[in-house]
Amino acid sequence: MPHASSAMKTVRRYLPILEWGRSYDGQTFSSDLMAAMIVTIMLIPQSLAYALLAGLPAEMGLYASILPLVAYAIFGTSRALAVGPVAVVSLMTAAAVGAIAEAGTMGYATAAITLAFLSGLMLLALGLLRLGFLANFLSHPVIAGFITASGILIATSQLKHILGVPAHGEALPDLLISLLTHIGQTNPYTLAIGLAALAFLFWVRKGLKPLLLRTGLRPRMAELLARAGPVAAVAVSILLTWGLGLEAKGVAIVGAVPQGLPPFSLPSLDPGLLRELLVPALLISIIGFVESVSVARTLAAKRRQRIVPDQELIGLGASNVAAAFSGGYPVTGGFARSVVNFDAGAETPAAGAFTALGILIAALVLTPLLYFLPNAVLAATIxxxxxxxxxxxxxxxAWSYSHVDFAAVAATILLTLVFGVEIGVSAGVALSVGLHLYKTSRPHVAEVGLVPGTQHFRNIRRHDVETHPSLLTIRIDESLYFANAAFLQDLVMDRVVCDQPIRHVVLMCSAVNEIDLSALETLEEINHRLGEMDIRLHLSEVKGPVMDRLKRSHFLDQLTGEVFLAQYDAFRRLTGPQGPARIDPVAAGA
Amino acid sequence: MPHASSAMKTVRRYLPILEWGRSYDGQTFSSDLMAAMIVTIMLIPQSLAYALLAGLPAEMGLYASILPLVAYAIFGTSRALAVGPVAVVSLMTAAAVGAIAEAGTMGYATAAITLAFLSGLMLLALGLLRLGFLANFLSHPVIAGFITASGILIATSQLKHILGVPAHGEALPDLLISLLTHIGQTNPYTLAIGLAALAFLFWVRKGLKPLLLRTGLRPRMAELLARAGPVAAVAVSILLTWGLGLEAKGVAIVGAVPQGLPPFSLPSLDPGLLRELLVPALLISIIGFVESVSVARTLAAKRRQRIVPDQELIGLGASNVAAAFSGGYPVTGGFARSVVNFDAGAETPAAGAFTALGILIAALVLTPLLYFLPNAVLAATIxxxxxxxxxxxxxxxAWSYSHVDFAAVAATILLTLVFGVEIGVSAGVALSVGLHLYKTSRPHVAEVGLVPGTQHFRNIRRHDVETHPSLLTIRIDESLYFANAAFLQDLVMDRVVCDQPIRHVVLMCSAVNEIDLSALETLEEINHRLGEMDIRLHLSEVKGPVMDRLKRSHFLDQLTGEVFLAQYDAFRRLTGPQGPARIDPVAAGA
Known part of the structure; x- marks a missing residue:
């Protein structure tokens, strides 16, 4: 039954769980469980903190770390990706939702849920339509610049919690002005807790692991204990705040976090809200996907496994839809968290489902303990x-490699810092694409001649080569398409207008991988204009696929000259021993 | 004085009139004057008609044909381009201004003047910054589709004048619904005049010239007389309307056209209006420039002259600024008009200035005669x-050449017809760029082997070639950049994960014209991952400029393999007679 087996193949493609689930055994289970426990410990403070960063109640961070992880375990292809709330996407959520509703209101939470829903639908659609390649339009310099600028923005935005002052603003200038305006209201207790937590966490990151290693602990255990540092900071700060009654002294705390299962939630279907969230949802989807797929790709390669980018879109899409229906907000695969998951031995996406179970237990049991957790400690974690x-x-x-790439990084960083995440990343993409088109619109073009005694042709400006006054040979080092077609036309026409003896123009196409319709029409125009001037146009070294396509047009019929397989043939024929080949006036279309 | 001469050179670049003005003589003068007279006759009805199309009073068409032409004569580089109101730009003006003000109001005219001003400033800025290449992002299929769709839209929009009914709408569905709703109110006198004018003008276009030729007239004279057809239609219809008192029978006429010099006008500086006109002004500037520069390029080539696209921007920018200050609206170089100017013997831009003088005389003297001109006749002209x-x-x-190009044309035509000119052309540009990036994001890649007995390497799927189980050679037929870097990585990793004996991967870079920073980082990642799998990465046939740039990064230090000048060297070395070269496990960065 080939039909049934092809249907089965489709089902398997969209449900990778059927693949790895079949060989699941006790050994894999214990590896996954171990990894899940460690990721859970890491994720509890992170999920609370990132919800705070997104301007949402702390419990929404926990909810975003339960069902979305289960959904990814079913639909995702990466064996080690740890999905959940992440810093950059939380910042983007705050920017998108903050433009629509006041933080802390019901409308704000609904908008965040709707954003997750929209983003989930977009990711699913991109996955089903196999449009994962769209993410490639974010160049590395733009991503790097965007992530760096986001990190600076996020760290700055958290300073208000460390100081215990109100401050807001989506971009750096607003944030700084707002912080400086309120700096006189700094709460000394909050500041003390915040600075202590910062110092402790930095020390945990840099100093704890070497210390543990010196006590004889195994490296892997030391690494994992060091990762649990934030949990220790959370526990100690809760005890201190409760014991010293710091709440009464103005230290902002997390407060009552509802205890229980994630609630069933529904995204808003208000057309106005949906329209406003459309662009932010697209940007969040793409940024989330790019971050996630790059860590998934790296981790898969380390074990000679592979991921399927289009199926990853479906996995992340399902996660976000799950977030929308269970009181969460936009999620994606986190970098640090996935690396911990991988290092801790996660072998299948089931580890993610076990992590979800761990967070569920935390939501059911631990939330009352979080009442006295100071916001300053969460801010320090972030x-x-x-x-x-x-x-x-x-x-x-970037500067040392290419000034064009440098311009893209610098502009992305600057625009993100000054105008916020949405304008920053949009401008970065536009700039990457624009600069790429600009580069290819002025391709490298060389006038070439024959290297004496060989059949090779080289740039006449770099090498001592043979040429002939009646023959102009131009090598184009780029595919010919709409953005550079006019450039080629101007170049050829300028050259023949200035140099009267030219009777033959050969375009050497060894590096031309494509000729689109615009370029074809330009070649027809060049052929026609040269014909009017009694000059023949020839092509040489045209690649197979390009030639196949040219044969489907009328260009080759109109061509006043010939198509030569090798440039050497063209040179020999057109500058034969009897001197420059005279041609009759060509009326080609004139 | 090198300083003074370089300053002089700059002045000359920006004022082409200094170049051609020096050799101006009596013979050139008489040629230019002759051409100007013929273009004037053609331009009078056109300028009135296009103002009507733009929803503006008829005299604004005349005003747009005076000072702008003088400005272009001073700053433009084309010897034959005839500037003034044109159909597509008039339609775009109507679309842009119609969204802001009611046709016939003072605000409408002011918005059109402001649009010319903004468009002029943009063109000047693009020219001074030498950004003329931006126009290349409009691919030929998109321009062709846009112009065709605009033609259909314009013709449909003029049917209301032929029928003598009110109708409006920016896109085809609205226009058709509006026409059909009012078709019962058709004025029979208007319809009779309109149909008669249409029939006459079509006959003039197709049948008059052969007839005149048969009477023994010289071909050039016959051609030019045929071009004067619309003037005859205008004259006869004015006489008929006046003589038969058709105004009283409901035939819409042009009415009182002010007599005199173009007025001094000022663009509005209202920030709200300027913001609303920003995008339309940009689209008009680019479309106008593209249309204009393509006809200028064609005509220049016919006489072995050249145009300077960036200076053309300045010429057109100056024209539009001149239009804004003299009661005009956006102008550009017209196709048919420029061809007539060229054929009639125009030798320098002075012909344009003489045409301006002709139109000025018309504005001073002829306008009272236009009172009884039926709108239906102008509509027929359009x-x-x-x-x-x-x-x-x-x-x-497009379909027979490339389905991707077909998609671009079809989408542009459809979107322009259904949603109007602004969405149509924006979507067309986005689509061209998107499809180009899509194509290059999945480049043609071939696994190659050695053609026995030669040093050539060919696709293993197309040719019978030698390969070696430990060696994978991949030829990439595209520059490596951000949009295709991930594609390459997935391809290489999938290939080596599936094929265990591979010990060497060679990337054959003969068609790689550029490696940007994203691609460089991807190559580093591939090198690193392959190193972890005990596989070496090599490059072959890297072009000079690409190699220069790679040397500026650390990639070559980290590369686990070698860079071979020729692919044949790589093949020989890596599959030497002693069998596959064993390599030591490589710790490269692992």
């Missing part, structure tokens, strides 16, 4: 986590 | 002129 995202060395690397 | 723009054969040509 700051320490995001400062690892800030990497200004990309500026130096 | 319909006959724009139907020559409609060329649906582009659909067939």
């Amino acid at each position: 700051i320490v986590a995001v400062l690892s995202l800030v990497d200004l060395s990309i500026l130096k690397r | 319909i006959v002129a724009v139907l020559s723009l409609v060329d649906l054969s582009i659909l067939k040509r």
Whole structure:
């Protein structure tokens, strides 16, 4: 039954769980469970903190770490990706939703849920239509610049919690002005807790692991204990705040976090809201996908496994839809968390489902304990986590490699800092695409001649080569398409207008991988104009697929000259021993 | 004084009139004057008609044909371009201004003047910044589709004047519904005049010239007389309308056209209006520039002259600014008009200035005679002129050449017809760029082997070639950049994960014209991952400029394999007679 088996293949493609689930055994189970426990410990403070960053109640961070993880376990292809709330997407959520509703209101939470829903639908649609390639339009410099600038923005936005002052603003200038305006109202207790937590967490990150190693602990255990540092900070700060009654002294705390299962929630279907969230949802989808797929790709390669980008879109889409229906907000695969999951031995996506179970238990049992957790400690967790995202060395690397790439990084960083995440990333994409088109619209073009004694042709400006006054040979080092067609036309026409003895123009197409319709029409125009000037146009070294396509047009019938397989043949024929081949006036279309 | 001469050179670049003005003589003067007279006769009815199309008073068409032409004569580089109101730009003006103000109001005219001003400033800025290449992002299929759809829209929009009914709408569905709703109110006198004018103008276009030739007239004279057809239609219809008192029978007429010099006008500086006109002004600027520069390029080539696209931007920018200050509206170089100017013997831009003088005389003297001119006759002039723009054969040509190009044309035509000019052309540009990126994001890649007995390498799927189980050679037929970097990575990793004996991967870069920073980082990642799998990465046939850039990064230090000048060297070395070269496990960065 080939029909049934092809249907089965389709089902398997969309449900990777059927593939890895079949060989699931006790050994894999215990590996996954171990990894899940460690990721859970890491995720509890992170999920609370990122919800705070997104301007949402802490419990929404927990909810976003339950059902979405189960959905990814069913539909995702990466064996190690740990899905949940992440810093950059939380910041983008705050920016998108903050433009629509006041933080802390019901409308704000509904907008965040709706954003997750829209983003989920978009990811699913992109996956089903196999449009994962769209994410490739974000160039590395733009992503690097965007992540760095987001890290700076996030860290700055959390300073208000460390100082215990109100402050707001989506971009750096607003944030700084707002912070400076309120700095006189700094709460000393909050500041003390915040700075202590920051110092402790930085030390945990840099100093704890070497210390543990010196006590004889195994490296892997030391690494994992160091990852649990934030949990220790959370526990100690809760005890201190409760014991010293710091709430009464103005230290902002998380407060009552509802205890229980994630609620059933529904996205809003208000057309106005949906329209306003459309662009932010698209940007969040793409940024989330790009971040997620790049860590998934890296981890898969380490074990000679593979991921399927289009199926990853479906996995992340399902996660976000699940988030929307269970009181969560936009999620994606987190970098640090996935690396921990991988290092802790996760072998299948089931580890994610077990993590979800761990967070569920936390939501059912631990939430009353979080009442006295100071916001300043969560802010410190975020700051320490995001400062690892800030990497200004990309500026130096880009500068030394290519000024065009440097322009893209610098502009993305600057625009993100000054105008916020949405304008920053949109401008970055536009700039990447624009600069790429600009580069290819002025392709490298060389006038070439014969290297004496060989059949090779080289740039006449770089090499001592043979040429002939009646023959102009131009090698184009780029595919010919709409953006560079006019450039070629101007170049050829300028050259023949200035140099009267030319009777033959050969376009050497060895590096031309494509000729689109615009370029074809331009070649027809060049052929026609040269014909009017009594000059023949020839092509040489045209690639197979390009030639196949040219044969489908009328260009080759109109061509005043010939198509030569090798440039050497063209040179020999057109500058034969009897001197420049005279041609009759060509009336080609004139 | 090198300083003074370089300053002089700059002045000359920006003022082409200094170049051609020096050799101006009596012979050139008489040629230019002759051409100007003929263009004037053609331009008078056109300028009135296009103002009507733009929803503006008829005299604004005349005003747009005076100072703008003088400005272009000073700053433009084309010797034959005839500037003034044109059909497509008039339609775009109507679409842009119609969204803001009611036709016939003072606000409407002010908005049109402001649009010319903004468009002029943009063109000037693009020219001074040398951004003329931006126009290249409009691919030929998109322009062809847009012009064709605009022609259909314009012709349809003029049917209301032929029928003598009110109708409005920016896109085809609205227009048709509006026409059908009012068709019962058709004025029989208007319809009779309109149909008669249409029939006469079509006959003039097709039948008059052969007739005149048969009477023994010289071909050039016959051609020019045929071009004066619309003037005859205008004159006869004025006499008939006046003589038969058709105004009283409901035939819409042009009415009182002010007599005199173009007025001094000022664009509005209202920030709200300027913001609303920003995008339309940009689209008008680009479409106008593209249309204009393509006809200028064609005509220049016919006489072995050249145009300077960036200076053309300045010429057109100056024209539009001049239009804004003299009661005009957006102008550009017209196709048919420029061809007539060229054929009539115009030798320098002075012909344009003489045409301006002709129109000025018309504005001073002829306007009272236009009172009884029926709008239906102007509409007929427009319909006959724009139907020559409609060329649906582009659909067939695009389909047979490339389905991607076909998609761009079809979508542009459809979107322009259904949603109007602004959405149509924006979507067309986005689609061209998107499809181009899509194509290059999945480049042609071939696994190659050695053609026995030669040093050539060919696709293993197309040719019978030698390969070696430990060696994978991939030839990439595209530059490596952000949009296709991930594609390459997935391809290489999938290939080596599935094929265990591979020990060497060679990327053959003979068609790689550029490697951007994203692609470089991807190559580093591939190198690193392959290293972890004990596989070496090599490059072969890297072009000079690409190699220069790679040397500026650390990639070559990290590369686990070598860079071979020729693919044959790589093949020989890596599959030497002693069998596959064993390599030591490579710790490269692992």
